[in-house]
Amino acid sequence: MAPTPRSPLGDEALDQLLAHARLDLGTERRAAAGPAVTMVLGLYDSLDGIAVGETPPASGFDARWA
Amino acid sequence: MRPHELSIAEAARQIERRTLSPVELVQSALDRIEEVEGRLNAFVAVTAEQALEAARQAEEEIGDGGYRGPLHGIPVGIKDLYDTAGLPTTSSSAVRSDHLATEDSACVARLRDAGAVVVGKTHTHEFAYGVLTPTTRNPWDTGRVPGGSSGGSGAAVAAGECLVGMGTDTGGSIRIPASVCGTVGLKPTFGRVSRFGITSLCWSLDHAGPLTRTVRDAALTLQVLAGFDARDPGSAKEPVPDFTADLDAGVRGLTLGVPTNYFFDDVDPEVESAVREAIGVLEAQGATLRDVEIPYADQMMAVEFGVLVPEASAYHQEMLRESGDRYTDDVRVFLDAGETVLATQYIKALRVRTLVQQAFRRAFEGLDALVCPTLPAAAAEVGQQTFTFPGGREKTVIDAWVGHAAPGNVTGLPALSVPCGYTSAGLPIGLQVIGRPFDEGGVLRVGQAYGSATDWSSRRPAL
Numbered sequence: 001m002a003p004t005p006r007s008p009l010g011d012e013a014l015d016q017l018l019a020h021a022r023l024d025l026g027t028e029r030r031a032a033a034g035p036a037v038t039m040v041l042g043l044y045d046s047l048d049g050i051a052v053g054e055t056p057p058a059s060g061f062d063a064r065w066a
Numbered sequence: 067m068r069p070h071e072l073s074i075a076e077a078a079r080q081i082e083r084r085t086l087s088p089v090e091l092v093q094s095a096l097d098r099i100e101e102v103e104g105r106l107n108a109f110v111a112v113t114a115e116q117a118l119e120a121a122r123q124a125e126e127e128i129g130d131g132g133y134r135g136p137l138h139g140i141p142v143g144i145k146d147l148y149d150t151a152g153l154p155t156t157s158s159s160a161v162r163s164d165h166l167a168t169e170d171s172a173c174v175a176r177l178r179d180a181g182a183v184v185v186g187k188t189h190t191h192e193f194a195y196g197v198l199t200p201t202t203r204n205p206w207d208t209g210r211v212p213g214g215s216s217g218g219s220g221a222a223v224a225a226g227e228c229l230v231g232m233g234t235d236t237g238g239s240i241r242i243p244a245s246v247c248g249t250v251g252l253k254p255t256f257g258r259v260s261r262f263g264i265t266s267l268c269w270s271l272d273h274a275g276p277l278t279r280t281v282r283d284a285a286l287t288l289q290v291l292a293g294f295d296a297r298d299p300g301s302a303k304e305p306v307p308d309f310t311a312d313l314d315a316g317v318r319g320l321t322l323g324v325p326t327n328y329f330f331d332d333v334d335p336e337v338e339s340a341v342r343e344a345i346g347v348l349e350a351q352g353a354t355l356r357d358v359e360i361p362y363a364d365q366m367m368a369v370e371f372g373v374l375v376p377e378a379s380a381y382h383q384e385m386l387r388e389s390g391d392r393y394t395d396d397v398r399v400f401l402d403a404g405e406t407v408l409a410t411q412y413i414k415a416l417r418v419r420t421l422v423q424q425a426f427r428r429a430f431e432g433l434d435a436l437v438c439p440t441l442p443a444a445a446a447e448v449g450q451q452t453f454t455f456p457g458g459r460e461k462t463v464i465d466a467w468v469g470h471a472a473p474g475n476v477t478g479l480p481a482l483s484v485p486c487g488y489t490s491a492g493l494p495i496g497l498q499v500i501g502r503p504f505d506e507g508g509v510l511r512v513g514q515a516y517g518s519a520t521d522w523s524s525r526r527p528a529l
Contacts, residue, residue, distance in 0.1 A: 014406075021405035023387070029402060032395065036403035040375055043368040044411040050365060050418050057416030058423060059270065060300065 003048040009038045069094035070141070070226045071526070074283040077229060078136035081128065088128070088139025092121035092183050095141035099185065099227045102529050107202050108212075108222040110146045110156055112186040117141065120183045127181070136286045138181030143228040145216050146187040147194055148274075149263040150174050157265050158201060158218075159192045160392040161385055171263025172295050173232060173274055180290040185228050188218030194234055194267040195378060195397045197242050197467050203448070204247060205527035206493055210445040213243035213467070215267075219277045220247035225529055230287050231277045236267045237370055238441075238471020241483040244277050245440035245496030248485045248525065250513065251277045252284040255504045256478030257302030259288070260295030268377040269300065270416070271370070271475045280523050281484060281513040285309040288506060304504050312507055317515040318352025320434040320508075328360040329438035329470060329498075332455040340487030340495045341439045347519050348437065348512065358436065360473065361425035365418055367465070370472040372415030379404025419476055426477045430502055435512050440483040440496030441470050474500055482509040485522040494522075 007013075014034050018025055025033060069077065069091040080086035096114050103109060124139040149155050149167035151174075156162045170178065178184070189201045191214035199217025204210040205225040212221040219231025220243025233240035235253040244251025252275045259274045266272055276287040289309050295301045324345060330338060349355050362369070379386070382401050390398065430436075443453045446463045453466050461469070474481035479500050486497035497516065501509035517523050 017406040018402075023402065023405045025402060029390075029398070032399045033402040036399045037406050040371065040400075040403045040407065041411075043371050044407070044414065046368045047365060047372065047414050047418055050421065052414065052417040052421065055417045055420045057413050058419035059416055062299065 001048050003045070006041065006045055009034060009041070070098045070229070072229070073280045074136060074140050074229050074278065074286055075280065077140060078138070078286070081139050082133055084128065088121040088124040088183065089118065091139060092117050092141050092185065095185055095226070095228055098225070102205070102225050102227065105203060105208050105529065106205060106221050106225055108188055108218040108225065108227060109143065109186040110158060110189055110218070111153065113153065113184060117183050117185045124181050124183065134181040137177065137290055140182050140230065141185045141228045142177055142182045143186055143188040143219055143222045143231040144174060144184055145190050145219050145232050145234060147190055147234055147265040148174055148232055150184060150187065153187060155265060157193045158190045161389045167263070169263065172260035172297065173291055174263070176290050188216070188222050188231055190218060191215035192394050192397045193265065193382070194236060194239055195400065197238065197464050199243070204445050205529055206248060207445065207491070210447050210493070211246070213246040213445065215239040216277065217243045220244055220249055223247070223249045223277045223279060224527055226526070229278070230283060233275060233277050234264060234267070235273045235275060235471070235475065236271045236374060237468040237475055240273070240275050240277060241440050241471050241474070241481060241496070241498065242467050244483040246445040246494060248494030248527070249277050249279055250281050250284050250485070250523070251275070251483040252288060252506070252510070253474055253481045254288060254292065254506050255480045257300050257304065258480070258504060258506065259291045260293070260298040260301050262295055262297040266381050268374040270373050270377060273475070281482070281510055281517045282310065282313060284482070285313055285510045307507055309507050309510060312511050313514045315511055316351060317348050317512055320512065321354045321356055321432055322348060322512070323358035323429070323433040323436040324355050325360050325436060325438050326357045328363040328366070332459050332461060332466070333439055333442040334444065334453070335456060336489045337439050337442060337444065337495050341497055344486040344497045344516060345437050348516055351515055351519060356433065358429055358433065361429055362418070362422045366422070366472050366476060367469055369415050369419050369422060369476050370468065372412065373419065375400060375404040376407040376412045379407070422476050426479065434502070434508055436500040437512070438498050438500070439470060440498040441467050444489050444493035444495055470498070479503060480506045480509050482513045484513040484517055486516070486520070487522060
């Protein structure tokens with residue numbers, strides 16, 4: 001996937017993300033979360049340049065009954 | 067030498083010959099706890115009465131000819147993420163202060179079946195989500211952190227409060243405290259040891275394993291812990307070999323990969339010097355060294371945290387809403403942040419993880435193991451936020467330490483940390499050995515070869 005530019009995470013966008021997650025944060029927690037969300041999103045964005053093609057995710061499911 | 071200073075192997079030898087009683091050994095560990103806990107605070111809870119009762123039972127059983135093996139009568143500390151029947155599993159968090167375990171986790175059950183004696187629950191960085199373990203101090207310098215998240219087990223083993231401490235490792239949480247506390251730490255292959263009954267940080271990256279004072283002790287403990295368990299969806303149906311069989315086979319004939327990137331990119335010069343000297347010791351013993359490039363170096367932390375952060379938030383989703391104010395700030399902020407991750411972003415990280423695994427398989431062609439620094443820097447001071455590396459590059463403590471550990475978690479490969487020297491400030495340095503899938507025997511063999519040629523493991527902190 002070609003790297004897609006991301007706009008800086010503004011207050012409104014953060015509020016929308018938190019509302020989407022149904023996570024109600026007070027002013028102080030919301031202020032602390034902003035930089036952490038930006039950092040985490042930046043990590044995912046750094047994977048934009050990796051072509052995964054048909055690669056499946058590294059998650060496991062065993063259909064056998066234990 | 068006091069009994070609590072013995073290795074498991076030596077204590078077991080004496081217990082089997084009945085020249086050392088389990089009661090004497092456990093009492094010695096409890097006395098040591100009494101002696102140093104005021105300075106270390108490695109334990110959430112010490113179970114002295116139950117431990118002495120278990121030691122008396124062990125003594126009686128051995129006296130009746132019922133010796134169970136090398137862990138019979140050995141004092142162990144259990145990281146407070148592991149359920150231990152009848153005791154709280156607090157995860158060193160106010161959120162779980164009254165969370166009582168009704169059943170033993172798989173590891174604790176296996177340890178008890180082998181006759182090991184639980185002397186207490188050791189501190190973790192809250193819910194294993196961090197590398198500092200702020201409750202606890204480093205035995206080599208109580209002004210410094212013991213690493214984490216299994217910092218209580220690292221401090222306790224290094225100080226002689228128990229002979230083995232159980233840890234978990236999602237982003238280095240066994241190897242980090244092992245390295246900075248000067249113990250051996252073994253993160254087995256993903257799937258080798260059951261995580262049933264262990265509080266999860268990230269199902270896809272969590273591993274369980276031991277911290278010990280010697281490589282042989284790690285092998286003896288893994289022997290007890292390893293094996294398939296259908297209750298853990300990540301458990302692997304893989305035969306369990308004798309982990310001590312080739313322990314003393316040496317490294318002659320082995321080819322060890324020495325990374326040309328990533329692991330030596332931002333490293334404290336004292337650490338680099340000690341690790342390169344250690345690699346030289348292995349070469350002098352007959353190992354062939356070969357340069358190797360670590361694949362996906364630039365994406366490693368994105369995959370590690372890209373998988374970890376949303377899984378941790380998923381685990382804590384309900385507790386975060388019910389008891390959010392009871393988390394410490396540094397943990398809560400990332401639990402909050404993980405709530406905003408899209409499923410497609412998480413799955414992208416899992417897909418790149420597959421590519422990393424495939425690339426490591428290619429990188430390992432012709433290699434028996436990789437050897438590199440466990441961490442780029444020794445123990446941080448309490449309150450220290452960053453390390454500054456040559457060239458002026460600054461990294462947070464968590465990024466610096468997890469960066470060196472993450473390849474082991476992302477690939478699931480077995481990884482061992484063994485002491486390989488000390489900084490000029492007297493702080494331990496660790497050599498990391500990363501092996502092929504389910505070749506714990508191989509990494510233990512390399513670690514044992516190095517440990518036998520040096521005496522770092524015999525040093526004790528002057529508490």
